[in-house]
Amino acid sequence: MQTILAAFDSALQLILRLDPGLIEIVLLSLRVSLLAVALAGVIGLPLGAAVALARFPGRRFTAILLNSLMGLPPVVVGLVVYLLLSRSGPLGVLGLLFTPTAMILAQVVIVTPIVASLTRQVIEDLWAEYREQLLSLGCGPLRAIPALLWDGRFSLVTALLAGFGRASAEVGAIMIVGGNIDHVTRMMTTAIALETSKGDLALALGLGIILIVLSLGVNGAAYLIRDLTGGRR
Amino acid sequence: MTAVRAASQSASILPLRLEKLGYAAGGEMLIEAIDVELAAGPRTVILGPNGAGKSLLLRLCHGLLRPTAGHVRWRGDGALLRRRQAMVFQRPVMLRRSAAGNIAFALRLRGIPRRVRQAKIAETLARTGLSALAHLPARVLSGGEQQRLALARAWALEPEVLFLDEPTASLDPAATRAVEALVNDIHRSGTKVVMTTHDLAQARRLADEILFLNHGRLIEAGPAERFFARPATPEAAAFLKGELMW
Amino acid sequence: MVTSARRAVLSLLLAAAVALGGARAEERFITVASTTSTQDSGLFEYLLPIFTKKTGIAVHVVAVGTGQAIKIGQQGDADVLFVHDRAGEEKFVAEGYGVKREPLMYNDFILVGPEADPAHVRGDKDAVDSLRKIAAGQAAFVSRGDDSGTNRMELRLWKQAGIDVKAASGGWYKSLGQGMGPTLNTAAAMDAYTLADRATWNKFANKQHLALLVEGDRRLFNQYGVILVNPARFPHVKAADGQAFIDWLISPEGQAAIAGYRINGEPAFFPDHDQPGA
Numbered sequence: 001m002q003t004i005l006a007a008f009d010s011a012l013q014l015i016l017r018l019d020p021g022l023i024e025i026v027l028l029s030l031r032v033s034l035l036a037v038a039l040a041g042v043i044g045l046p047l048g049a050a051v052a053l054a055r056f057p058g059r060r061f062t063a064i065l066l067n068s069l070m071g072l073p074p075v076v077v078g079l080v081v082y083l084l085l086s087r088s089g090p091l092g093v094l095g096l097l098f099t100p101t102a103m104i105l106a107q108v109v110i111v112t113p114i115v116a117s118l119t120r121q122v123i124e125d126l127w128a129e130y131r132e133q134l135l136s137l138g139c140g141p142l143r144a145i146p147a148l149l150w151d152g153r154f155s156l157v158t159a160l161l162a163g164f165g166r167a168s169a170e171v172g173a174i175m176i177v178g179g180n181i182d183h184v185t186r187m188m189t190t191a192i193a194l195e196t197s198k199g200d201l202a203l204a205l206g207l208g209i210i211l212i213v214l215s216l217g218v219n220g221a222a223y224l225i226r227d228l229t230g231g232r233r
Numbered sequence: 234m235t236a237v238r239a240a241s242q243s244a245s246i247l248p249l250r251l252e253k254l255g256y257a258a259g260g261e262m263l264i265e266a267i268d269v270e271l272a273a274g275p276r277t278v279i280l281g282p283n284g285a286g287k288s289l290l291l292r293l294c295h296g297l298l299r300p301t302a303g304h305v306r307w308r309g310d311g312a313l314l315r316r317r318q319a320m321v322f323q324r325p326v327m328l329r330r331s332a333a334g335n336i337a338f339a340l341r342l343r344g345i346p347r348r349v350r351q352a353k354i355a356e357t358l359a360r361t362g363l364s365a366l367a368h369l370p371a372r373v374l375s376g377g378e379q380q381r382l383a384l385a386r387a388w389a390l391e392p393e394v395l396f397l398d399e400p401t402a403s404l405d406p407a408a409t410r411a412v413e414a415l416v417n418d419i420h421r422s423g424t425k426v427v428m429t430t431h432d433l434a435q436a437r438r439l440a441d442e443i444l445f446l447n448h449g450r451l452i453e454a455g456p457a458e459r460f461f462a463r464p465a466t467p468e469a470a471a472f473l474k475g476e477l478m479w
Numbered sequence: 480m481v482t483s484a485r486r487a488v489l490s491l492l493l494a495a496a497v498a499l500g501g502a503r504a505e506e507r508f509i510t511v512a513s514t515t516s517t518q519d520s521g522l523f524e525y526l527l528p529i530f531t532k533k534t535g536i537a538v539h540v541v542a543v544g545t546g547q548a549i550k551i552g553q554q555g556d557a558d559v560l561f562v563h564d565r566a567g568e569e570k571f572v573a574e575g576y577g578v579k580r581e582p583l584m585y586n587d588f589i590l591v592g593p594e595a596d597p598a599h600v601r602g603d604k605d606a607v608d609s610l611r612k613i614a615a616g617q618a619a620f621v622s623r624g625d626d627s628g629t630n631r632m633e634l635r636l637w638k639q640a641g642i643d644v645k646a647a648s649g650g651w652y653k654s655l656g657q658g659m660g661p662t663l664n665t666a667a668a669m670d671a672y673t674l675a676d677r678a679t680w681n682k683f684a685n686k687q688h689l690a691l692l693v694e695g696d697r698r699l700f701n702q703y704g705v706i707l708v709n710p711a712r713f714p715h716v717k718a719a720d721g722q723a724f725i726d727w728l729i730s731p732e733g734q735a736a737i738a739g740y741r742i743n744g745e746p747a748f749f750p751d752h753d754q755p756g757a
Contacts, residue, residue: 087555087713095715097556098510098541132297133326137339137390138315147338151329179510179541182524197660198519199685 003201010206022207026214029187032100032174033167034218036107037115040163044112045149045156048119053127053141053148063120069113074106078173081106085177100185102177107170111163118159122152157222164218168211188214246307246317246393247273247425249294255302256289256449264289264449267303271427273393275441276420278457279429282472286449287429288398294427295320295396316343319387320396324403325379327371332363335371336386343390353389361385361415377408384415388424395419397428401435413439433473437461445469508537509720512549512557515658516629517703518542520586520678520747525740530727536720544658546626552576552706555713558721560706563628568704577706581729584737584748585702588632589680590693591663592618592672600672606696610640617651619671623662624654632701633674639698663689676701678747703748705729728752 014022051062083089085097085105096102126148127134127141134144149156171189178185180194188211195204249271256264264286271277271294279287292298294305295318307314327335333354340350358364361381366374371382380400387395397416401409416439420426430436436443440457445468453460453469464470517523518540527538541551545564552560553576560577562568563585571577590600590609598618600609613620622644623630637644644652653671655662659679666673667687675683680691705725710718727733734750741747 087715089554092555098539130326130328132292133320133322135297136295136318136320137342139342143342147328153329179539179543181539181541184539194518196664197515197658199660199663199683201685 003205006202007205007209010202011209012206014206015210022210024183025186025188025191026210028100028185029168029189029211030214030218032103032187033107033164036104036111036167037160037164039104039108040111040115041160043108044115044163045119046145047112048116049123049145049149050142051116052120052123053145063117066113066117066120070117072110072113073172074110074170075172075176077109078106078176081109081173082176097177098179098181098185100178103174103185103187106173106177107167110170110173111167114163114166115159118162119149119152119156122155122159123148126152154226157226161219161222165215168215168218244309244313245273246309246314247271248308249394250306251294251303252306253303254290254293254300254305256286256293256298257301262449264293264300267451269444269451269454271425273425275456276416276426276439277428277442277444278436278440279427279444279446280433280436280440280472281431281446281452283431285446287431287446289449290446291320291396291398291427291429316390317393318396319390319392319394320398321380321383321387321400323399325376325383327374327379327382329370329372331368332371332374332382333358333367335382336389339386339390357385357389360418361388362411375408377404377411380404380408380412381415384412384419388419388422392424394425394427397426399429399431401432402430409435433475445472447472506537507535507720508539509558509717509724510539510541510556511559511561511724512541512543512551513561514545514548514563514627515542515660516627516676516679517561517563519658519660519682520676521682521742522678522737522740522748526736529736530724530733534720534723534727536723538724544625545628545631552708555708555716558708558717559724560708561703563701563703564631565702565704566631567628568706571706575712576709578709580704580706581725582752582754583703583705583728584734584750584752585700586676586678586748587694588629588674588699588701589677589691590672591666591675591680591689592692593670594688594690595670596690596692598672601690601692603693604696606693606699607636607640609693610636610642613672614640614642614647614651619669620652621662621666621669621671621673622652622654623659623674624656625658627658628701629659629674629676632699636674636698678742681742681745681747702751 048066051059051066081102082097084091085094085102086092087097096105127144130144130148139147169189171193174185174187175190175193178187178190180186180190188207192204192207192211195207251267251269254264254267255262267290279290281287289298293300296305296315328338330338336354336357337350340353345353355364358367361384363378363382363385366378371379374382401412404412413435416426416428428439436457443453443455443457443460444451445453445460447468452466453464460469461473464473523540527540531537541557543551545562545567548560548562549564549567549571551557552571560568560571568577568580572580590606592598592600598613598616600612603609622633634644648654655665657665659675660683662673663675663679663683664685665671667685667689670688705728707718707721707725708716710716729752734752737748737750738746
């Protein structure tokens with residue numbers, strides 16, 4: 001109980017002081033995770049829609065595969081991305097290891113299956129509902145993708161938020177490919193892991209509280225945007 | 234009114250000929266051996282009890298289903314075929330956008346340029362009495378308003394043939410009357426109307442000719458007046474009397 | 480959607496993008512692979528700014544277990560290796576991954592355990608003997624079990640004591656596969672004995688009922704070495720800047736800086752570059 005109270009106090013102190021170290025870590029975490037989700041969206045939304053609508057052999061298997069990839073252990077992703085980006089690896093010349101870019105890459109790999117899979121389900125359900133009317137109007141499945149994506153936007157925003165949740169909570173992959181370098185690749189979650197390993201549990205928990213508040217902020221902003229864009233049913 | 238159809242005035246797709254039309258699914262013949270011609274002009278109502286195959290027949294005509302036997306023969310070639318038809322379903326399917334936006338979507342699909350689109354939308358909403366609702370999200374409209382919007386959307390496309398599948402089955406009497414009035418307006422503007430219903434009274438109000446279906450077969454076809462006054466078959470007679478049919 | 484609202488949303492998104500974009504100016508830096516215990520001790524936060532201020536070279540430290548740090552060096556993903564595993568370091572150089580091993584400093588290990596000390600090891604001068612007592616009494620012991628320098632030292636001591644900890648693993652002896660901090664957390668929670676480096680112990684904030692029980696045995700001394708990753712093998716290695724870092728560390732100035740690092744007033748590391756046999 002002591003530790004928990006100390007944690008709230010710790011969190012409050014950091015926020016009130018506008019601790020520069022904290023701000024640096026928060027901005028980096030937001031930058032990496034939001035960019036990762038944006039990229040995952042750019043890849044995953046059309047991918048999910050295509051799998052939902054296109055007829056091709058092995059379509060069922062692709063859907064199952066996408067679903068399974070949602071359960072990819074992040075630390076395994078981190079390991080694979082590390083081996084790819086390592087100087088001794090195929091993409092070593094890019095010199096991306098231990099940079100925020102490497103972390104964004106790893107998170108994109110982790111988040112895209114989530115976005116694609118949820119999009120596939122949303123688009124599939126929408127197409128079932130709209131199919132006959134759209135076909136009647138002369139709109140085939142592939143041509144319908146933009147309209148379906150827009151129509152499913154509320155569910156799809158939730159899918160993106162689920163992706164963001166996964167990205168911002170992730171610690172294993174970014175630890176391996178980012179290296180948790182002070183002032184360079186230290187994010188909220190790896191900072192929490194570090195403080196925990198130093199035994200400073202109150203600070204670690206305090207950072208955790210701030211992380212949750214950040215997540216609330218992002219979700220709140222998403223709902224604000226939704227309401228501004230005519231959010232009624 | 235002419236902008237949309239101007240290009241294709243000459244190419245009419247009617248009459249529609251159904252030749253030995255059949256449709257089977259799950260090992261069962263759901264539509265069997267239908268031979269009939271639908272010509273431009275009369276309001277055609279496909280009548281019959283539930284499960285007779287009315288909706289199936291409509292979808293076969295409109296091309297949403299492929300027949301497993303026989304042919305659906307329109308006049309003219311394939312490119313224009315879909316564009317000259319429109320369909321309205323029992324439950325209106327609206328996109329999550331404004332009422333005007335839904336009509337715009339359909340017009341945009343046809344490649345209608347923006348200025349013409351805007352004029353057409355305004356005109357159609359006015360003719361269907363929905364102008365005040367133009368900017369509301371289509372989904373907050375009542376069932377009757379949404380169905381009228383679906384009709385507006387179809388009408389904006391200036392179809393030569395309008396298919397309607399039990400359009401008032403989910404509506405209250407007031408909304409039903411509004412929709413029927415609209416169907417008549419559309420017919421008067423030159424569109425062929427082909428509608429299914431199981432509601433005898435509605436058929437009496439709207440039909441110029443009747444296609445009576447039962448168990449997937451065309452039992453009787455002919456002018457509505459004659460059908461209601463002197464049905465030629467025992468099934469039709471039984472149906473008109475309101476008896477259950479198996 | 481109303482146009483003004485749409486504009487507001489777009490400006491919001493644009494502002495967010497700019498705020499988060501934060502392009503980083505091109506920074507001159509080297510990458511150093513080191514260990515979690517060194518990082519957890521806080522040495523780098525103290526030492527590195529001194530070097531950067533003097534030379535303008537930033538130092539990016541990737542802190543992982545010793546085994547992983549050496550692996551990072553072997554992959555060419557770091558410029559300098561800064562670990563405490565003499566055998567591993569010498570092998571690293573011998574196999575051509577590193578240029579030269581420079582001895583740097585040492586700290587020592589200590590045996591910590593429950594205040595109640597069921598195995599009665601408090602004050603022992605012979606660490607190997609202490610371990611024998613712990614095994615005999617089957618007192619709870621947690622090990623880092625992560626192939627780190629600390630872990631390797633621990634296993635050497637058990638071997639000298641003639642105890643087969645593999646056989647005991649899962650019972651009184653628990654191998655965690657974690658860094659020093661988490662291992663101390665677990666020891667504190669389980670009231671168990673463990674081997675820790677003094678620096679991490681001094682800085683550790685969650686001691687609960689743990690106490691320092693055994694120290695001073697020469698066998699517990701933990702030697703650090705620093706090595707430049709071989710530019711002949713990995714052309715992209717920042718050899719000049721990396722060597723500058725090493726040269727500074729072993730210089731009188733660097734060695735004094737190391738000695739100046741205190742935890743709770745106590746020195747944590749003892750520079751020994753010039754001492755024979757380091």
